Amino acid sequence: MLTFRTLCELSSNFLNSYNRFLHILYLCQQSTFNLLVISFQYFFALNSICCIKFLKIY
Secondary structure (H helix, E strand, O other): OOOHHHHHHHHHHHHHHHHHHHHHHHHHOHHHHHHHHHHHHHHHHHHHHHHHHHHHHO
């Protein structure tokens, strides 16, 4: 069974891959990239906050 910590690590790995994908996309199409970067940064901030709160508890 997945623990919250495992989910945390998985989402971090996913975010790293997504970030690389965005860099490739940026080279192809800048206007689409701008929208995706905003959503990525928002999601990344939420993920970081969750991880930090979780790691402080345990």
